[in-house]
Amino acid sequence: MIELVTIFSILLITLIGFTAIQIFHLFEKHGVPEALLLGFGLGCGLVSGQLFLYSVFHVSWSIPALLLPWIAFFIYPLFRRSEKFTLKFSHKQKYTTIQKILIVLVFSLLIYVFFEAQLRTVSAWDAWSIWLLKAKVFYVDGFINPRIFNYLESDYPLVISLSLTFMAKMIGSFNDRVLLLLSFAYYAAESGLLFIALKKRIGLTKALVATFLFMSLQNIVRHGGRFEAGQADLPLGYFMLCDVLLIFEYIRKPNVKILALLTAFLAITTQVKHEGIVFAFIVEIAIFYFALKKKKYKHLLSGLFVVCPVIGWQIFVGSGSFHYSYFSGHHTILSIHKAWNSIIGFMKEFLNIKNWNLLWVAFFGVLLASLRCLKPEQKLLLYFIFSQFFVYFLLYCFTTGNDPQSSIDRLFIHVCALAILFITQGIFQEKGVK
Amino acid sequence: MNKKKIIVTVIAVWFLIALGRTIYNYTKVFSQDLQWAGLSQKEQKAKTFGDLDSFLRFVDTNTASASSILVVSSNGTLHYLSKYYLYPKHSFFIDNFKDFAKEKDHYLYIALFTDHKQNDVLFLKAAEKLAASPAGEFSTKQSVGLLYKND
Numbered sequence: 001m002i003e004l005v006t007i008f009s010i011l012l013i014t015l016i017g018f019t020a021i022q023i024f025h026l027f028e029k030h031g032v033p034e035a036l037l038l039g040f041g042l043g044c045g046l047v048s049g050q051l052f053l054y055s056v057f058h059v060s061w062s063i064p065a066l067l068l069p070w071i072a073f074f075i076y077p078l079f080r081r082s083e084k085f086t087l088k089f090s091h092k093q094k095y096t097t098i099q100k101i102l103i104v105l106v107f108s109l110l111i112y113v114f115f116e117a118q119l120r121t122v123s124a125w126d127a128w129s130i131w132l133l134k135a136k137v138f139y140v141d142g143f144i145n146p147r148i149f150n151y152l153e154s155d156y157p158l159v160i161s162l163s164l165t166f167m168a169k170m171i172g173s174f175n176d177r178v179l180l181l182l183s184f185a186y187y188a189a190e191s192g193l194l195f196i197a198l199k200k201r202i203g204l205t206k207a208l209v210a211t212f213l214f215m216s217l218q219n220i221v222r223h224g225g226r227f228e229a230g231q232a233d234l235p236l237g238y239f240m241l242c243d244v245l246l247i248f249e250y251i252r253k254p255n256v257k258i259l260a261l262l263t264a265f266l267a268i269t270t271q272v273k274h275e276g277i278v279f280a281f282i283v284e285i286a287i288f289y290f291a292l293k294k295k296k297y298k299h300l301l302s303g304l305f306v307v308c309p310v311i312g313w314q315i316f317v318g319s320g321s322f323h324y325s326y327f328s329g330h331h332t333i334l335s336i337h338k339a340w341n342s343i344i345g346f347m348k349e350f351l352n353i354k355n356w357n358l359l360w361v362a363f364f365g366v367l368l369a370s371l372r373c374l375k376p377e378q379k380l381l382l383y384f385i386f387s388q389f390f391v392y393f394l395l396y397c398f399t400t401g402n403d404p405q406s407s408i409d410r411l412f413i414h415v416c417a418l419a420i421l422f423i424t425q426g427i428f429q430e431k432g433v434k
Numbered sequence: 435m436n437k438k439k440i441i442v443t444v445i446a447v448w449f450l451i452a453l454g455r456t457i458y459n460y461t462k463v464f465s466q467d468l469q470w471a472g473l474s475q476k477e478q479k480a481k482t483f484g485d486l487d488s489f490l491r492f493v494d495t496n497t498a499s500a501s502s503i504l505v506v507s508s509n510g511t512l513h514y515l516s517k518y519y520l521y522p523k524h525s526f527f528i529d530n531f532k533d534f535a536k537e538k539d540h541y542l543y544i545a546l547f548t549d550h551k552q553n554d555v556l557f558l559k560a561a562e563k564l565a566a567s568p569a570g571e572f573s574t575k576q577s578v579g580l581l582y583k584n585d
Contacts, residue, residue, distance in 0.1 A: 105456065112459055120479040121468045129514035133521075140522050151524065152517070177475055209449065216452035221459070357455070358448035365444055369437035427441050 003118060006178040009170035010040070010185045013163065016041030016070050016362050023077055026261040037192045038261070040185060041242055044235075045268035048162035052228040057146040058235070061169060093204075102208035104172040106195075109215045110188060117225030122176045127230025130154055132176050135164035146320030153324050155317045157271040157309075160232045180229045187224030190238040191215045194417050197245050202428040210424045214417060219355040219409055232268060232273045239276065241267040241417045243283050244384060248377060250287070254294050262287070263302040267309050275388075275414060282387045286380065307336050330399040338403070342396035345404020346389070355409050356416070363419045366426035381422040385415045440461060485549055485577035490519040492572040493545045496581055497523060504541040506534055508550055508556050516545075531559050537565070544582040 018039030023025050027035050050069070054061055095103065122128050134152060138144055138161065149155055164182060168174045194214055198207035214220065222228040246262040266283055269276040284303050291299035350360040370378070392411050395402050470478060480487045486509070495518075502584060503525045505516045516525040526541065528534055534556070538544055544564060548557035557578070564582045572579035 047486075068516045105453070108460070109456060112456070112463070115463070116467065119467055119480060121475055123482045125511075128518045133514065136518065137521055175475070209445075210509070213445075213448060213452055217457050218455060355449070357451045358444055362441060362444050362448060363435075365441045369441055423445075427438065427445065 002175060002178050005171050006167060006181050009167040009252055013047055014040040016046050017041065019074055020046065026257050034196050037189045038242060040189045041239055041268065042264060044159055044163040047166040048159045048213060048310045052144065052158065053160045053165060061142050061167060066169060068290045076088035081161055088367055099205055099208060102212060105212050106208060113187055113221055113225035114184050117180045117229055122230045123179060124228045124231050130156055131160050131232055132164065132230055134161035135168065136174050138165040139168045139176045146316055149317055149320055149322045155322055155324060156273060157313055159268055159271040160235055182224050183223060183229040183234060186235045187366045190241055193241055193245065194420060198424055202424050203262060206428050210420055214420045216357055217416060218357060219413060223413060233413040235418055236272045237413045239265060239272055240279050240414055244418055247283055247286055251290050254290065254296055258344055259299055259302050261307045266306045270306060270310050271313065276309055278391045279388055282384060330401045332398050333400050334398065339397045342393055342404055345408050347411060359416060359419060362423050378422055378425050381418050385418050388415055438471040447498040457569045485574050486515060488574065489547050489572055489579040490516060491575065492579055493581060494520055497543050503543040504537055505544055506560050507546045508554055509547065512547060531556055534560050539584060540582055546580040549577045
């Protein structure tokens, strides 16, 4: 029963995000599955924002208080006469035998990870020492006490923990086994979004192959439902994929609605993990470049909306006299040994077949083979992937307490879906995205 | 062989590895994973965290609600695990005797834990210092936990 309520709470979060996308027509001319998969992430951001604002304005986190605004939100489109609330599903399609086999493989992975996510209690260190710890503390307290962060010794932002708290509120208890279903939801949503993006670009069969290759990466499987479930790296990977797909969309059609959705996702990305702030900054540079190129000067203001939650969060944490920060625990240092160790760490992970199968071998193979004839999206993907790698490399080189051995496998999760997009565009003929 | 053929070969090998691993994962469900399915959540936690789970349950049961607990151990896992298990009780972790001497009077409870009881200097010295008023004891083959209450 508790599993069903948990699934219901994830569906509710998805519906909230989906309704926001539909009401504001943020993602027109796209299918319902795509809007639902984006809606899940947007919903996580919205319910986290709701809990945060309720806490700031001393509103109770009771279930009626949490649900009432969303019920009004769901009903609103029904009362707007002019509102076209259309659901656009794609046509029925006949599948070839190979496609049917691939669909079975993809679903077998989905079922496996779902099953694994429900099999055992939380065991990953970061899961219980950061994300679930915070979620439990907020759940027990019934609000976010800014002073508690000194006790928790962490100022990581709150989207993951507050999403878990929201789910726990809906469930009515803090059960860390069923809450791991959120990790599975991110696994499914990232895989689904990647599949849709690939299908548009390279066709159904190849998209199914590439999606299967992504979903079967052991590191992704572990974070989606096995011993590493409950951490924030897979969610960050999902949000980074959303950001990239939306900026591709924005470059094709630079309209305000897509930019608004992209900005919302970037703002949420900054609140998943600190690494998300770096990525949002990297994407913002690309937005600035394209907005200037297309003389959409007003679009430059979108960056302000991405900065707001970062500053707001720092003010909130600062109001509780928080005396830990990332750099208070990781002092800067200049060391050749660390730089060398970082290079070796990256090389080892690129060749770590146990975690990544042949993902990075194929990635560098495609990169070398198509260096002189890169497609525009591939160039952007390289910019995103290598900028992010570069920042991680700098952190390993110049800060204490950070070394590739402890975290590089998790950091690669952030960009591995982007690497799959890059590889497929390098070896398969593009259909021309509509 | 041109570059594209090499890359397609890499992808084909990758696909075979992925397929093999997916099948292997399913075989593990029956050989390893199903043993988790029959366990209660309490048993799963005991299996995951071992004696740490038993110790923290012992501390939770034997301390008053909303109390502060000083957890003393050379096992660093207890630093955050005690916070996770015991909240809303507040736990504070130390792993050296110098801090112990300084902090021991500031908390309602003091919980000592070792998972190598024969040669844990921190544990033995701390226990010796507090031996006057024990509030409970937890013991397994490899671990010992002692709980004291400050008056």
